[in-house]
Amino acid sequence: MIEIRNLSKRYGDSTVIDNVSLDLADAGITAIIGPNGAGKSTLLGMISRLQSIDAGTVHIDGLDITATPSMTLARKLAILRQENQISTRLRVIDLVTFGRYPYCKGRPGPEDLEQVQRALAFLNLDDLAQRFLDTLSGGQRQRAYIAMVLCQDTDYVLLDEPLNNLDMKHAVDIMQLMQRASQAMGKKVIIVLHDINFAACYADDIVALQNGKLAFQGHPEALITADKMKALYDIDMTIERFKGRPIGLYYA
Amino acid sequence: MSVNTLSLPKRRLPLWWLALPVFLLLFALSLLIGVAELHLTQLGERDLQILLISRLPRTLALVLAGMSLAVAGLLMQMLARNRFVEPSTTGTVECAMLGLLLVTLLAPAMPVMGKMLIASVFALAGSLVFMALLRAVPLHSTVMVPLIGIMFGGVVGAVIAFIAYRLNLMQSVANWTNGDFSAILRGRYELLWIGAALAVIAYLTADRFTVAGMGRDFATNLGLNYRWVLLFGLAIVSMISAVTVVTTGVIPFLGLVVPNVVSLMMGDHLRRSLPWVAIMGAALVLACDILGRLLRYPYEIPIGTVFGVIGSAFFIYLLLRRSEGRS
Numbered sequence: 373m374i375e376i377r378n379l380s381k382r383y384g385d386s387t388v389i390d391n392v393s394l395d396l397a398d399a400g401i402t403a404i405i406g407p408n409g410a411g412k413s414t415l416l417g418m419i420s421r422l423q424s425i426d427a428g429t430v431h432i433d434g435l436d437i438t439a440t441p442s443m444t445l446a447r448k449l450a451i452l453r454q455e456n457q458i459s460t461r462l463r464v465i466d467l468v469t470f471g472r473y474p475y476c477k478g479r480p481g482p483e484d485l486e487q488v489q490r491a492l493a494f495l496n497l498d499d500l501a502q503r504f505l506d507t508l509s510g511g512q513r514q515r516a517y518i519a520m521v522l523c524q525d526t527d528y529v530l531l532d533e534p535l536n537n538l539d540m541k542h543a544v545d546i547m548q549l550m551q552r553a554s555q556a557m558g559k560k561v562i563i564v565l566h567d568i569n570f571a572a573c574y575a576d577d578i579v580a581l582q583n584g585k586l587a588f589q590g591h592p593e594a595l596i597t598a599d600k601m602k603a604l605y606d607i608d609m610t611i612e613r614f615k616g617r618p619i620g621l622y623y624a
Numbered sequence: 625m626s627v628n629t630l631s632l633p634k635r636r637l638p639l640w641w642l643a644l645p646v647f648l649l650l651f652a653l654s655l656l657i658g659v660a661e662l663h664l665t666q667l668g669e670r671d672l673q674i675l676l677i678s679r680l681p682r683t684l685a686l687v688l689a690g691m692s693l694a695v696a697g698l699l700m701q702m703l704a705r706n707r708f709v710e711p712s713t714t715g716t717v718e719c720a721m722l723g724l725l726l727v728t729l730l731a732p733a734m735p736v737m738g739k740m741l742i743a744s745v746f747a748l749a750g751s752l753v754f755m756a757l758l759r760a761v762p763l764h765s766t767v768m769v770p771l772i773g774i775m776f777g778g779v780v781g782a783v784i785a786f787i788a789y790r791l792n793l794m795q796s797v798a799n800w801t802n803g804d805f806s807a808i809l810r811g812r813y814e815l816l817w818i819g820a821a822l823a824v825i826a827y828l829t830a831d832r833f834t835v836a837g838m839g840r841d842f843a844t845n846l847g848l849n850y851r852w853v854l855l856f857g858l859a860i861v862s863m864i865s866a867v868t869v870v871t872t873g874v875i876p877f878l879g880l881v882v883p884n885v886v887s888l889m890m891g892d893h894l895r896r897s898l899p900w901v902a903i904m905g906a907a908l909v910l911a912c913d914i915l916g917r918l919l920r921y922p923y924e925i926p927i928g929t930v931f932g933v934i935g936s937a938f939f940i941y942l943l944l945r946r947s948e949g950r951s
Contacts, residue, residue, distance in 0.1 A: 420845070421844065422840075422841050422844055422845070441847075442844065442847045442848070442849060443847035444847075445847065446845065446846055446847030447847075450845060451841070451845050452845075453841045456839075456841075456842070457839070458837075458838050458839065458842070459705050459706070459707070459766075459837075460702065460705075460834070460837040460838065460887075460891075460892035461887050461888075461891040461892045462834075462838075462891060462892055462893060463891060463893070466891070466893045467838075470831075470834070470835060470838070470846065471846075473831070473835060473846040473847065473848075474846055474847040477831065478830075478831030478832075478834075478835075478895065504891055521845075524845075524846075
């Protein structure tokens, strides 16, 4: 359980996260949605200690993230941010193996290598294992990063808009993988999504942010309604049903 | 399929079998080439003296400076996350020189170790300023990074020139910038062992630098204290720069060329590539010094000049190649 209390973040005069309190219970997939500039990435950045906290607290399974050693947190939660430009030439297998760094400090043992193999297989990267990252396509590279994050074997996996720059097929692949990771491996996935319909189809819990404040939190069924979407995105949406889930149509 | 990291060393071995003999051959050549005649078949007292007082120190100095400067370049590239930097394109070397110049003026009697340490402190301060500049200037192109460093180095260089010109020290300054091993004798190079020791430390902590090279967010996610790794790495780079400035003078572009070649060959997993950077740096410096000694025998061309020609040509090639790949 991630407990967020009175969390705030300011840049100069603008308040990006404004006194947010919420619990991310141990649902399988939690989606964070909201319009541009709502503070989604900042919230994720603060939860994962990548960004400093101006006010408030974050506890992960009771651990205060500002007081817990970074290495301990690295075994508890893994984060993949939105823009990942690794300019160094690393092989996919080396990148994924570095996911074990919090455990083995760069000297992987047999168990670590087993985890690496499992992560590679899980993301269908076996054939690309020896390739350098800079020779991969955007989708392949994204899969390699996700494999690294999964290889970290943490209870919590935080992903900041992992579907950006992916075509439809790869976006669906990634979401299905995260669903499998949460169901088969018991991971708690917290994911910032731009497209509300991915949230509607896959999330067990949705957190909606608006202007740095918590707008709503709840199950897609309760949240994806015409009124709430109008309030959140200021757009008229028709809600249909698809495979038992609400879907928002807003294209015209 | 059972591909794993353990299978890699097998492929590495033959390369080492090629590299080591080449390195040893260059080492031997460097010992044998010189103006004074050397009779190896009947090693007399005089021959032994030439060997131990002049030739061996020079060759060792070349090897030590070559490997440590190449490793310093590699670390700088990881920490700045840019392929085009090395201590002489980040202002690090210039700041080391400024420190050395000031200590030469203000405390000329200070032992060389103390001078080196003060130069190191200046170099570290300079590297930190460079890093701060990188963060302050919005960058849209990787080529901008070394340009900023070169400009920063230019400003510090102007301060050095101003002071040195007024106080008639221009000649010493010229010696610091342009590596020259012709004056190396026993007792005048030993400080370079510190540089080699620092390179070994860099190897022992290589994984940290590989992770840091992935960027701040990745490093923090993996539990690394990014700021400490940055400071630790810059301290190594700064001390290596200071040690070489104080003893032989730096060899521009060495730290740029060698890590780039190794990166293209085998990537940037530092625990694997750093030994190669070290041995290639040493071998390249030996080869260039031998060339400089032979080109207009019995006179010498300083290695800084020889390498400057080769290195700058290669630098331009890299700039064109990498920016082509980008567009």
